[in-house]
Amino acid sequence: MRRREFLALGAMTLALPTRPLHAAPALRVVSVGGAVTECVYAIGMERLLVGADTTSLYPPVAERLPRVGYQRALSAEGLLSLAPGLILASEDAGPPAVVEQIKRAGVRWVSLNTAHTPDAPVQKLLAVGAALGQPTLAAARIRQYEADWRRSQVAVAALPGRPRAIFVMAHGGPTLNLAGRDTAADAMLTLAGCDNALDFKGYKTISPEALLTAAPDVIVTTGQSVDGFGGLQSLLTRPGLAESPAARKRHVVALDGLFLLGFGPRTPQAVMQLAQQTRGQT
Amino acid sequence: MNSLAQPQPVPRWPGFSRPVAIVSALLALLVLSVLAAAGTGAVPLPPLQILAILAALLGLDPGVPVGAGETSLILHLRLPRVVLAMIVGAGLAVCGAALQGLFRNPLADPGLVGVSGGAALGAGLVIVAGGLLAPPMFPALRMWLLPIAAFGGGLAAALLVYRLGTRAGVSDITAMLLAGIAINALAGAGLGAFSYFANDEQLRNLTFFTLGGLGAANWTLVAICLGVVTLVAFVFLRQARALNALLLGEAEATHLGVDVQAVKRRIFLGVAAAVGVLVAFTGMIGFVGLVVPHLARMMLGPDHHRVLPVSMLLGALLVVLADLGARTLIVPAELPLGVLTAALGAPFFIWLLAKRGKDA
Numbered sequence: 121m122r123r124r125e126f127l128a129l130g131a132m133t134l135a136l137p138t139r140p141l142h143a144a145p146a147l148r149v150v151s152v153g154g155a156v157t158e159c160v161y162a163i164g165m166e167r168l169l170v171g172a173d174t175t176s177l178y179p180p181v182a183e184r185l186p187r188v189g190y191q192r193a194l195s196a197e198g199l200l201s202l203a204p205g206l207i208l209a210s211e212d213a214g215p216p217a218v219v220e221q222i223k224r225a226g227v228r229w230v231s232l233n234t235a236h237t238p239d240a241p242v243q244k245l246l247a248v249g250a251a252l253g254q255p256t257l258a259a260a261r262i263r264q265y266e267a268d269w270r271r272s273q274v275a276v277a278a279l280p281g282r283p284r285a286i287f288v289m290a291h292g293g294p295t296l297n298l299a300g301r302d303t304a305a306d307a308m309l310t311l312a313g314c315d316n317a318l319d320f321k322g323y324k325t326i327s328p329e330a331l332l333t334a335a336p337d338v339i340v341t342t343g344q345s346v347d348g349f350g351g352l353q354s355l356l357t358r359p360g361l362a363e364s365p366a367a368r369k370r371h372v373v374a375l376d377g378l379f380l381l382g383f384g385p386r387t388p389q390a391v392m393q394l395a396q397q398t399r400g401q402t
Numbered sequence: 403m404n405s406l407a408q409p410q411p412v413p414r415w416p417g418f419s420r421p422v423a424i425v426s427a428l429l430a431l432l433v434l435s436v437l438a439a440a441g442t443g444a445v446p447l448p449p450l451q452i453l454a455i456l457a458a459l460l461g462l463d464p465g466v467p468v469g470a471g472e473t474s475l476i477l478h479l480r481l482p483r484v485v486l487a488m489i490v491g492a493g494l495a496v497c498g499a500a501l502q503g504l505f506r507n508p509l510a511d512p513g514l515v516g517v518s519g520g521a522a523l524g525a526g527l528v529i530v531a532g533g534l535l536a537p538p539m540f541p542a543l544r545m546w547l548l549p550i551a552a553f554g555g556g557l558a559a560a561l562l563v564y565r566l567g568t569r570a571g572v573s574d575i576t577a578m579l580l581a582g583i584a585i586n587a588l589a590g591a592g593l594g595a596f597s598y599f600a601n602d603e604q605l606r607n608l609t610f611f612t613l614g615g616l617g618a619a620n621w622t623l624v625a626i627c628l629g630v631v632t633l634v635a636f637v638f639l640r641q642a643r644a645l646n647a648l649l650l651g652e653a654e655a656t657h658l659g660v661d662v663q664a665v666k667r668r669i670f671l672g673v674a675a676a677v678g679v680l681v682a683f684t685g686m687i688g689f690v691g692l693v694v695p696h697l698a699r700m701m702l703g704p705d706h707h708r709v710l711p712v713s714m715l716l717g718a719l720l721v722v723l724a725d726l727g728a729r730t731l732i733v734p735a736e737l738p739l740g741v742l743t744a745a746l747g748a749p750f751f752i753w754l755l756a757k758r759g760k761d762a
Contacts, residue, residue, distance in 0.1 A: 171734060174735075186734055187734070187735055188734045188735055189732070189734070189735025189736055190606075190735075192603060192606050192607070192610075193606070193610055193735075193736065194735075194736075195444065195617060195729065195734065195735060195736035196479055196617065197443045197444040197445055197475065197479050197480065197729060198444040198729075198733055198734030198735055198736055199734060200444065200445055200475060200479070201443070201444030201445040201446070201733060201734050202734055203445075212603060215607075215610070215617065215618070217617060217618035217620075218617055218618075221478065221479060221620075224474075224478065225471065225474055225475065225478070225479070226471065226474075322601050323601060323602065325598070
């Protein structure tokens, strides 16, 4: 901690010559995307935030920021009303016409990558640090992330077996929405040393019979989805799932959606928890 | 179709006929709403400053300093949006009024002849499969891909309905209505299939398209929509006498010297073009085309010389107010416009219906 404070002090003195101490108004930043907002908090620059989108749920205090709506349905004037000097946004942010309007209004727009790799959080922290003029703080947080990542890799490698897992998400319909390849969930399963029992692209609703042949050992989902299913019992008695090894053992892993799928700074912890819980350890 | 229309009462004030009074009141309301909409938004600006900005834009000296950021906000975000709201409202309403007149059916609306469904299908294709078409295309072209596909889909669906309803050069109204229902069902099935194959992001975009919104407004869109709506409204207004004759029945209209088939063709093409363009740029904004013409008839009777222009006024008024709500109710976020047109218009419509029941 002392080391971080020291670095922060260093960064501040570095920033001093470029800005006069008295008159400089603080940069006003709006953050769009749960993982992006997490990165701003992770490098300790949250005092610059004047707004965030509805996917910015962590840390919980971020929910108290003025809400600019869902990240794919932003409002140009709504954003401008917060008088931001900088908008940090995930690549999912939109609609494109609004992004265009914001840029034309002269607000700096920094787009952050949404890749599903262990390197993605590093890239986000780097970009956020650079955009906020705090590369030193970002570098410190990245070193911590890399240490976390190595620790989680060691822990995952020590775990036995490769559980067959599926990732299921509630979408309000009578069918289940399941994750195939090229999804954040699939990437997390792989990083946690699990095999995705489903082999299609993107999210799909699949028939109970196809689900039966997948025969997962463990069902992974998000806490929000368990509520959407109407509770764990309702999920475990779904046709196609009820007969699976996972349902017989009542082996369901439910983690927070942003924690599990956000590819933010907490990714190492998420990988570790997912790896342990899919093997029945807590 | 004029079962909802009221007989015209005797003028209450000598010198002012009821139509003149109503139209003047609506015009005044529209002007006030436009001023309110231009003056209200997520970014609070005092009315005097807005007047100063407008004066500066017109080349006058406002006498007070005007910020470049504020000028750009008014000029590029708020004004095009308010103007587009007027055009969209007027266009959808005049199309609804002309179609209800043509079909002699109070439930006719631009959705019924397949335009909205076809447009949604075209848009859905681009939203879900656009990525496959996109890489070889220029990014500038990609921006126009969705409106072009939506317009093409709307026009194709409407022409298909027209062809299906026309035998030996004569269009049968019932056949066209049924063809419209069939084409809509097909478009619905296609849209359902797209939403099944869509990923999370595409699904969200599809939903927003079907709820409508004016967030993309800029002066280019305003110019395109204004051109199309003006042209179509001009064509429709010239058909007002023919539409009045059609109230008596097709045979009677023919005896009165109306080329019924030509009227059908013009109105059908006009609706397909105007609604196709509007839906392409603003998504599906419900309620306006269906109910605004009824409001116009309740106020001023069934004469199309009045119904068509008054529908335009009312449609513009409704969409300007609804969009004002969409922009300001949950600042700094935004509500979908289609939710608000119905939420604002329906209670007013129900009130009118109930009032009419008491008078009768």
